[in-house]
Amino acid sequence: MNYKRIVSLVAVISSVIFDYAQAQQLNTVKLDSFFNAVSSNNQVMGSVMIAKDGKSIYRKVIGYSQVDGDKKVASTLQTQYRIGSITKSFTAAMIFQLIEEKKIALESKLSMFFPQMPNADKITIAHLLSHSSGLSDHVNENREWIIAPHTKAELLNKIAQVKPHFEPGAKQQYSNGGFLLLGYIIEMVSGKTYQAALKQRIIDKIGLKSTIAATTNSSQTLEARPYSFNGTWVPVEDIYFPNVVGVGDILSTPQDLSLFINSLVAGKLVSMQSYNLMKTFTGNNFFGMGLLRSPFYKKVLLGHNGASYGSYSAMYIVPEDGTTFIITTNGMNYALNDVLLALLKAYYKYPYQIPIQLKSSDLDELLGNYQSEDHALKIQITKSGNALIAQASGQPAFSLDVVNRNDFKREKYDVLLKFDRIKHEMILVQGGKNFIYEMVK
Structure with a gap:
């Protein structure tokens, strides 16, 4: 009899029992009180989820998807939210799929696709994925380049005109421009639009039901419009989706984001070798190749944050126990990190405070x-x-x-x-x- 196998099996069974009990003991009453408080205080509108091994153990929806004076549409589990830079994890997954198909490589030079870019003969796909290209950030360096309509040629010219911040590979600095180029590369190599590639390679492959890459700014029936609070919820000037292809143009739900990150970790979207590369980190840096890492006490979360005007989101999994924490919002007058900490502390039994509610x-x-x-x-x-x-x-x-x-x-x-x-x-x-x-x- 294999003694080591028995010990291992007992450990697995114990872990399953512990996690199941942990999920069963989740104080949903207190967690509900937290979200009822931030809703009553007009601090958050959105939808959150905790899942264990892909199965939901807590969901909460608060606020409205659309507000027009006294006319308000309550958000539901089907409401689609702007997920901002979580889009980058989808983009990275598709890039690694193309690498596995041997259509491109991590070492492929940017000059193969956009020779007009500075350092194009030095920058690789790996540099773009890991935010180490040194290219400019067209989104954060000038608000106009995310809100006002621009053609693809104008966006490329904007990135090409800015002097690189550093030599490729010298360090890491967040670059939305780098991921815009990756989105365009997906289109060039696959022969499909980013939206069509996303549908074929991810949405249909794992059965996402409420995820789309937006192509226009027309309001959809289930779409949560972005708002800020100033005595009342008022519309926020929106991003122009075609400016952020592969960067921040996806709308989704907590259920779909949980399915996506679990599928990624399980090797259902890319090989385990590719997944391991996505979560490769250098030193104390938080950027991998399409995934971020975030510490929580002795645990490490993998995933991504997202932020666009009025909408903030988070998608994280704790790989060691398969627990997923998802936040999608369309109105935030509160710190996103504090909402994430409330979910984490509630699940892992750490104390947290419920915001005070005043009449x-x-x-x-x-x-x-x-x-x-x-x-x-x-x-x-x-x-x-x-x-x-x-x-x-x-x-x-x-x-x-x-x-x-x-x-x-x-x-x-x-x-x-x-x-x-x-x-x-x-x-x-x-x-x-x-x-x-x-x-x-």
Whole structure:
């Protein structure tokens, strides 16, 4: 009898029992309370999921897919969200498929496809995949190049005109431009549009039901439009999808993203050799070849984040236990990392806090006009529902996040307001300085 095999089998069985019990013991009531709080506070709209070995053990959908004044469409499990840079993991998977088909190689030079690019005779497919090409980032370096319509020729010319940040392979620096080129290379080598290649090579292959690569900005029935919160949810100026082919043009759902990352890890999309290359990291760098790594205590998460205007997402798997954590949003007035940490801590039994919820009536005694002897700006405090709104003289109004019953913040503007309900005072904390304000009666 093979003693080692018995020990191994017992270990596997114990692991399965432990993980099943862990899933069964997930405190869904507390997790629901967390998401109900961020929804009530107008901090998050979206859909989240925890899955074990590809099977869902927790789902939550909050908010609306489309908001037009008082007309609101509630999001559902079928709602499709912009997944931003998670698209890059799909692009990388298709590139590795083409490599396995011997149509290209990791060592293939960029000059084979785009000789007009700087360092084209030095940059390889591997450099593009690992963000080590040194090419410019057309998305983050100029907002206009992601929002305004541009032709493929204009986008290529934009990337080609910018001086490289460093020599290929010298270091890693995130480059959306590099992945745009990979998206175009998929089209050139496969003879199909990126959308058609995605459908054939990934969507149909593993049975994704709600994933598409968007070709236009026309609103789809199940599409979650992007919003920001400023007293109410208002539409965000959208990205122009043809500008971000292979970079951030995919819409999907948590269910499909869980199936995708599990299929990738299981070798159903690319070979295990290719998958291992995708998760090859150098030193302490977080970029692999289409996958990112993120630490959580002693565990390592593999996957990708995504961010486009108004929409933020995360797709991660813990390979050692097969647990998947997915976040897709179309309205975020909260830190994406804090949402991910709530899911992780809930599953792995670490403590986490539920955001405080205030009723609209809790804000009433804070409302009014404030002025300070130490600061020229006057500040008006109003409310919209259960959201507190601040507006300094001559400046636009903005909503505040709840810290506790008396403290409110807006990290984007480095603003913290601390109210004293008894003295009818407010302390503005900004730039490391404190300014005392009194309510004007």
